[in-house]
Amino acid sequence: MPLTTGISQLTFRQDYFGDPAAFAALVALLHETFGIDVSVQDRFGGPDPTSMPFAYFDENGICAANLSVFSMPMMVDGGLVKAAGFQSGAVRPQWRGWGLYRDLMRRAFSWCDAQGFELGLLLTDKPAIYQPYGFKILPQHQFSGPAPVAAKPIGASRSVLLDNAGDVALVKRLLRERTPVSSIFAVGVHAEMFLLNGCFDPSIRLSYLDQPESVVAWKSGEADCFRLLDVVGKTIPPLSVILAALDQRPSRVEVCLPPDRLDWQGMPEPFRSHTSLMVRGDAADRLRQPVMLSPMAEF
Numbered sequence: 001m002p003l004t005t006g007i008s009q010l011t012f013r014q015d016y017f018g019d020p021a022a023f024a025a026l027v028a029l030l031h032e033t034f035g036i037d038v039s040v041q042d043r044f045g046g047p048d049p050t051s052m053p054f055a056y057f058d059e060n061g062i063c064a065a066n067l068s069v070f071s072m073p074m075m076v077d078g079g080l081v082k083a084a085g086f087q088s089g090a091v092r093p094q095w096r097g098w099g100l101y102r103d104l105m106r107r108a109f110s111w112c113d114a115q116g117f118e119l120g121l122l123l124t125d126k127p128a129i130y131q132p133y134g135f136k137i138l139p140q141h142q143f144s145g146p147a148p149v150a151a152k153p154i155g156a157s158r159s160v161l162l163d164n165a166g167d168v169a170l171v172k173r174l175l176r177e178r179t180p181v182s183s184i185f186a187v188g189v190h191a192e193m194f195l196l197n198g199c200f201d202p203s204i205r206l207s208y209l210d211q212p213e214s215v216v217a218w219k220s221g222e223a224d225c226f227r228l229l230d231v232v233g234k235t236i237p238p239l240s241v242i243l244a245a246l247d248q249r250p251s252r253v254e255v256c257l258p259p260d261r262l263d264w265q266g267m268p269e270p271f272r273s274h275t276s277l278m279v280r281g282d283a284a285d286r287l288r289q290p291v292m293l294s295p296m297a298e299f
């Protein structure tokens with residue numbers, strides 16, 4: 001039903017990604033609001049097919065406001081949980097303060113509850129907006145410590161480039177087949193954010209290891225430090241095997257995910273970021289150990 005905001009008449013639409021003009025209008029909204037170009041997803045097969053967008057459009061097809069939900073199964077405390085991520089929340093400046101976002105949040109959260117999602121996740125620099133809807137901040141911790149004792153290299157590694165179609169196909173296959181990188185808190189199966197984050201941040205390095213077959217996302221940190229962002233494969237190699245395959249001999253390691261499957265232990269330390277991870281739902285209560293959402297899963 002059309003909604004009059006006092007500025008113009010807006011029409012609510014849900015699940016509109018099948019309409020290329022409407023999707024392009026969302027791309028423009030996100031570019032103007034966050035300075036990101038989500039149309040790079042075209043290279044990887046288009047938007048996440050599990051996405052359920054909720055939005056208002058004006059009479060010229062401009063996307064005035066949007067909030068999208070997508071399915072991202074998560075490993076939480078040893079069990080796979082039906083989880084939803086909330087992203088692309090934005091309202092154009094001329095339509096702010098009219099309650100549009102409140103309306104979209106109510107619709108999106110009710111839709112998720114009806115679908116039986118056990119966990120809701122979002123990242124925000126404005127946590128107060130979401131607290132009335134049952135979201136709580138989940139403090140994040142990265143894990144740091146000395147590098148493990150060096151292992152002998154057991155295989156070869158090479159760089160993976162996301163502008164190479166063969167490499168994209170390889171990464172997508174491994175993302176489909178992956179074992180969650182942590183049994184405590186990690187993405188189950190989800191490809192789109194890993195690929196997008198790999199494109200958005202040019203300092204992220206992706207390397208293919210042939211034994212065990214996996215793709216490692218990492219960065220060279222400051223002061224002889226290796227930062228591990230994610231590992232994608234059926235088998236998660238120990239950290240010592242990863243470092244040997246990449247020919248890295250750092251003195252310190254920072255791991256941006258719970259390291260329980262890496263045969264290495266680090267000290268949890270608070271992860272400082274301008275955004276907070278917020279969670280909602282019963283499954284969130286099971287998280288009692290320090291956790292961090294891999295930066296490759298950020299949305």
Ligand SMILES: CC(C)(COP(=O)(O)OP(=O)(O)OC[C@H]1O[C@@H](n2cnc3c(N)ncnc32)[C@H](O)[C@@H]1OP(=O)(O)O)[C@@H](O)C(=O)NCCC(=O)NCCS
Pocket residue numbers: 033089090091092095096097098099100101102103123124125126128129132
């Ligand atoms: C944040 C944003 C989506 C709000 O849109 P909006 O349509 O003006 O919001 P609404 O008028 O529907 O307000 C909804 C609620 O959020 C609160 N709110 C709005 N902006 C807020 C802010 N910057 N900080 C804290 N609370 C805010 C309102 O007070 C209102 O609370 P109420 O329901 O208790 O009255 C919009 O300002 C925006 O697009 N900002 C830039 C992008 C952004 O920050 N997106 C959210 C990232 S997670």
